[in-house]
Amino acid sequence: MAPPNSQPKKVSNLTVRIMSALVLIPVVVIVAYLGQPWFDAFVILFAAIMAWEWARIAGRRRNPADPSPAARLPVSDWTLAGLGLVAIVLLILLDARGDVFGLSVQVLPVTTATAIGVILATLLALPRHCSRAIWFGLGVLYVAVPAIALLWVRDDPVTGQGIELLAWILALVIATDTGAYAAGRSIGGPKLAPAISPNKTWAGLLGGIVAAAIVGLVTGLLLGLPSIWKLMILSGGLAVIEQVGDLIESAFKRRFGMKDSSHIIPGHGGVLDRVDGLLAVSVAVAALDYFGEGSVLSWL
Structure with a gap:
């Protein structure tokens, strides 16, 4: 029986980081080696998560004069913009390859699709976020362009x-x-x-x-x-x-x-x-x- 004042030891942050890496790195290596369609699916999944994270950050209100952490908006305020970002990212990823999961698709050229994604994401966020809506458009560039690059590099x-x-x-x-x-x-x-x-x-x-x-x-x-x-x-x-x-x-x-x-x-x-x-x-x-x-x- 443990002493009355004893407390369970907390796992150190470094240990948690190492354990996470030991799980994640082998998965990345496997899907990278397998290539299509697994690598495509992996990149799309992570692009969708990154789009959600970007919208989650950009959807927060911050008063520069207030040093306290920014107040988080209600879920409904940024979910719509986040889902819009995910949809645009998927469209651009489809365009980057011309086919995903072995299915050929007819879509717009990469630069046009990216420009449309930036505009739509910004317009989608505009009613709720006003001048900060441009951050959602920038999120399309930040997430989708590297995702396209990774698919380009892996296909070669x-x-x-x-x-x-x-x-x-x-x-x-x-x-x-x-x-x-x-x-x-x-x-x-x-x-x-x-x-x-x-x-x-x-x-x-x-x-x-x-x-x-x-x-x-x-x-x-x-x-x-x-x-x-x-x-x-x-x-x-x-x-x-x-x-x-x-x-x-x-x-x-x-x-x-x-x-x-x-x-x-x-x-x-x-x-x-x-x-x-x-x-x-x-x-x-x-x-x-x-x-x-x-x-x-x-x-x-």
């Missing part, structure tokens, strides 16, 4: 290196976050952007760059690439983009007085909190693929 119809490219991106993002966290905690020093993210340091950024460069080195060796040093430099550059993506999401949450986008992933907050860097990196790599007419791994 030109070189057929989609799985290798996606594995490199995922490893790079995880390594950057881990290196930044380890260096930031152990070295400390000047803050990177204290007004946006007080915990980030320049040492952490450097640690993330080094970790990403190591991923580039290992990837180059495994794939037998002729210019490994170029991939290391590119990986280090993408680490900077990854950290910028993290800061952008932090600035958005701070604008509306929220710490986490949701509490869906134990120990990590929401999906947006976990993949903010991945969203930025996926767009950058997809752009390199598009303008380079082939996988980055094939022309480095």
